Amino acid sequence: MFRFQSFEKKEENFTKKDTPLSSDTNLLIKQLKEIYDHHINKDFCSRTLFANFNKKNVYLFYYASIVNSDKIEQAIVQPLLENDGSSYSNVLTNESLKEIATIEKAIEHINSGKVVLLSEGDQIAYSIDVSQFQHRAISQSENESVVKGPQDAFTESTHINVSLIRKQIRDKQLITTVSSVGERSKQDVTIVYISDLVNPNILKNVKERIENIDTDNVRNVELLEQYLEERPYSIFPSIYYTERPDNAAAFIEDGHIILLMDSSSACLILPVTFWTFFHSPEDRYSRFMFGNFSRLIRFIAFYITMMISATYVALANFHSQMIPPDLLLAITASRERVPFPLIVEVLIMEVAFELIREAGIRIPSALGPTIGIVGALILGQAAVEANIISPIIVIIAALSGLTSFAISDVSLNYTVRITRFLFIFAAGLMGMLTLMGAFLLWFMYAASLKSFGMRFLSPIAPSFKSPKDTLFRKAVRSEIWRPGQIQPKDLKKK
Amino acid sequence: MNPHKLLKTGEMFAMLVILLSLKASDTTASLLAQHTQNAFWYMPFISLLVVLPSILILVHLLKKYEDKNLVQLIEAIMGSWASKVISFMIFLSSFILMGFSYRSYVGQIKIMYFPQTPTLFLYLIFFIIVYFAAKKGWEVIGFTSKIFLPLFIVSTLILISLTMNDIVIERIFPFFGSGKLPILKEGALKGSIFVEVFLITIAYTSFKKTNYFRKGLFLGLAFSTVKIMLFFFIYATLFDYNSIVMLSYPFHDVLQYVHFGALTNIETFFMIFWLLGSFLRYAIYLYLVSWIFSEIFHIKHIESLLLPIGFLGLMVAVISRNVIVSELVFYNSISNYITFFYIGFPILLWLVSSLKGEMIKQ
Incomplete structure (x- = not known):
């Protein structure tokens, strides 16, 4: 030794x-x-x-x-x-x-x-x-597509990415500084912020953390994210990852910090709250009513994708009196020939859906539609006919799977999908009692999280002066404050 | 103002409302109806009038002795030994109350939803959830309460609107129930309904401004009293007092009673909010009791006390086997006795403090 x-x-x-x-x-x-x-x-x-x-x-x-x-x-x-x-x-x-x-x-x-x-x-x-690293041209944003709003996405070049941001913020105080990371292969991390808005403590914290990364090589922001975050084992993300320059620019204008690296076609935004992941840039580009409507739909989807399977397990197993008699009889009749306990049935379908989803991402794009047809239609139909699962489970799993696509953020999407399984197990234990217990603890865990010193559920609790852009948003013209939870130097927007 | 502290009026309001207004759902209504018959629905108001002077005195003292919480205030006024005795009395009474109402809530869960599950198992599950919730700390409990409170209020409003058709207003008469004197006596004795208001003053210094605490306290107190009375009013007009005396848990009977169109059994829907509320209430309660203990004996980490104190509270809950004995005899008499103590000690503090002030002036 x-x-x-x-x-x-x-x-x-x-x-x-x-x-x-x-x-x-x-x-x-x-x-x-x-x-x-x-x-x-x-x-x-x-x-x-x-x-x-x-x-x-x-x-x-x-x-x-x-x-x-x-x-x-x-x-x-x-x-x-x-x-x-x-x-x-x-x-x-x-x-x-x-x-x-x-x-x-x-x-x-x-x-x-x-x-x-x-x-x-x-x-x-x-x-x-005289460097000239080869890179892709600017292309359309594919993972965070919007109908209304700019279409360009970051590409694998810091120069181009910074230019895309500067195009949207013509501010003399927009600063791009560089920190290097890695021992053996030194890579540049470009930190972008508006110097008379950003909270200097957070900036210092970020710079220190980048400097303290002790490893040979950090190739891109996707890896940098994992080196920077405080809780690597948490199921909640604490850094926002986006490939849209307009999104990045919006956050910079609110006093957030953006990290860019040469070999990533995306940026990291920090600090963040739960709402950062919940929102889509299109919510702001759409008019007040339209944007809030899609927020409402997304919130319902968020609830359904996390809870519907667990709720079904809890209701059918422990609180069957809640289900109207006709429906209950229908469920029982359809389950008559199914040999598995209800929770196993639900798990089979949920896992099957996750399998199709994972396979769908990895499969060569030419085969994509095939897997959808084989996986969803034929397998589902056959499984029901073979009495492995009951038809209502197909509806439940399809609902919870479909609604999960409404959560557009990659990181939060994983959080929700993992949580769904936790909740199913909790509901299987003691019905609503344990399901609500698990939900409360999950929620309190989220409330206790911090992203670079900022509480995850702010600005609702703890409350701050902010644009109140949380579940719903105000009309753009009546937003007065920048998000107070990150304590920007200039709180007032107008 | 402390920039590092994040709790504000909203959190205080939410926590106090959750602590107090859940009493509408336990055996309190039934206990009150035993002695006062159909006057029980406005008893909380009489109890409030009885304890309000003491609460005002306590808040006044806290304001006067800035930056001190309940135990520190008592220590500053009463000196070392006397303060230890009073503070320990507060701890002991709150601890026993915690044990009893712990039992009461698990009893409700068992009787209403899991009649075949062993009680001990339910206790354990309840305890595990509450313990981990409390372990997240005071601020997180506050944030969570604040976010959940609107859900509770909305579910309450839905419940009230569903009962509207079956209410018979005439059932509140005779207005004075078993007679004016018994009402006043019972109302005074049950001042302990508001004992949590005294307990939560241990958190006086944990807010961004102490003003937020006071504002939240009075708003929360008013709101909870109205909410409890509203619920009691519904019990009185829906079931009449004779049934309330028989029903241990009128709240759950209301849940069983209401229906929404074709859905005849919607108690599970309201049970969700009730469960979340009671988990949170116990997390708050457990945290407050542990906090008081840690302040008395100058223990730094409140979080490390949660497990032993919570577990001992569980033991208190398990000791008495019978719901009737535990609720109608033990809980009833204990809550009567401690009322005197809680009404008395702020007055004592005030007297000593003003005497001290006089002496210093002379």
């Missing part, structure tokens, strides 16, 4: 140490080439030029696959060969020219798509940003 620890410590020293650049340029070049395994690493390039202005040899290092080669020719090679000047900053007029003093920095810059330039005899290197 002791040896293991000391070994770890040594290694840490080795990686954390800052090595100043050697004045012996040949040695330095050799070192760099060794670090990058130059002889086998094919896209690592090193070039030698003769600079015109100081008559010295200049060495360039970069990864060919992640830089724009035209830009290298125009911004580096041509000026060095032809231009006159007194120093590198005069000759290389690119805006991103930076001085580097350590090998570690040089490595970091090469890895992130910059050209590192060594000048013979100098102890300082220069880096010029």
Whole structure:
């Protein structure tokens, strides 16, 4: 154990140490080439030029696959060969020219798509940003589609994503800062916020948490989310994940913080409340009445998807007096030849629905409709005819499955689906007594959660000055406050 | 004002209403009807009048001695030893009341919905749910109460509207039931209906502004009294007092009685809200009792006391085997005795405090 620890410590020293650049340029070049395994690493390039202005040899290092080669020719090679000047900053007029003093920095810059330039005899290197990571073009939002509202979605490039946000918020205080994450592979996390709105404590907390992530590589925001959240085992999400720039912009304007990374076509929004997950951007784009109507429908769907199976189990098993006699007789008659207990029947159908759903996501899109027909129609029909399940269970499971699609947010959708099973088990134990107990505890758990210091059920309880945009919303023009629960610097909207 | 505290008037109102108004659903109505016959429906008002001066005095003292909760206030006024005695009396009485009403609620669940389930099993389930609910802490209980209260009120309104057709107003006469004197006597004795108002002052300092606490307290008190009286009025006019004396749980009989069109048995619908309410009520109760205990003995973690105190309360509930004995004899006499204590101690505090003030002035 002791040896293991000391070994770890040594290694840490080795990686954390800052090595100043050697004045012996040949040695330095050799070192760099060794670090990058130059002889086998094919896209690592090193070039030698003769600079015109100081008559010295200049060495360039970069990864060919992640830089724009035209830009290298125009911004580096041509000026060095032809231009006159007194120093590198005069000759290389690119805006991103930076001085580097350590090998570690040089490595970091090469890895992130910059050209590192060594000048013979100098102890300082220069880096010029010529990176060109390949990415998709902007496409339509597929997972959070709306009928009324902008259609574009984020793509896998921070540059483009920030531009999509800036297009909607022309505010001089809209800040994009960068924190790096990861030990071995340093990735940039872009933090976007409006500096005279954001709550500085939350911002500090977020930055600290990003800095404290202790792992080799965090590739994208989907993984970053799991490194940032406070309760990894909770069934409730505490960070909102969206691929819509208009959604992100709306949250930024309320004082929230957005995190972007280069290889994700989505952003993270924090802090959030339950209502963040419950809402859809379209609720605001639709007029007051229409938006609230769809909220009402969604709330009913939310209730049905979580509770209907459990309620059925509780009513049919423990409180059958509640069911009108005719319906009760029909249920009993249809269950007569079914060999399983009611709760098993319900579980069979719920699990079957989850199976179809999971298979539906993984299946190649050409086969999609087939699985729907085979799974839903034929299997369901056959199962009823074979007396494995009773027809009413098909209705119940179909209802609870269908309504779950009204919860558009991916994370909350999982919460609801897991909760549904918890409630079914609770209802199977002692009917309404345990079902309501489970519901109360589930609810209180939600009420006790915090997302970056913000209570999950605010602004209802605890109450704050806010646009009162919770289950229903007010007319847009009568919203006066920003959400007070995140304590923005400027609470008043108008 | 404390920016780190989040509880406001709404939470206080909700918690007090849940604590008090659920009494409309237990045996209180039946206990009152034993002695006062059909005057029982306005007895809560008489009881309120009896305890109101003490409540006002207590709130006045709390306001005067800023930033002190019930136990700290008693300690500040009465000194170390006397305060320990009074505070412990408060704890003991509330603890025993908790045990008894615990029994009463589990009894209701058993008789109305699970007659074949072993009582002990029901106790355990009830206890587990209440314990974990209370363990979430005072603030979360407050938030939950606040969000659930509208549901309770809506379900109450639905229930009241369903009973409207069968009410016979004439049943409230003779207005003074068994006679004016017995009514006043019984009303005074049952001041303990409002004992939770005294207990909740332990949470005086847990609100964003103490003003929120006072506002919530008086609004909640008024609302709960009206709600209890409204329910008692419905029992009196729906069943007449003779039946109430016989019925242990008139609330559940109302639930059994009402119907909604073709749905003849809708008690399960109302049972949902009643269950949620009683879980929450017990979570609040358990938390308050543990809080009082922790303040008396300066124990920091209230949450670690919930399990032992809750479990001992469960034991109190299990001891008496018979509903009639436990409700009509024990609970009745205990609630009569403690009324004097709760009316008395704020007055004592006030006297000592003003005497002390006089002495300091001199």
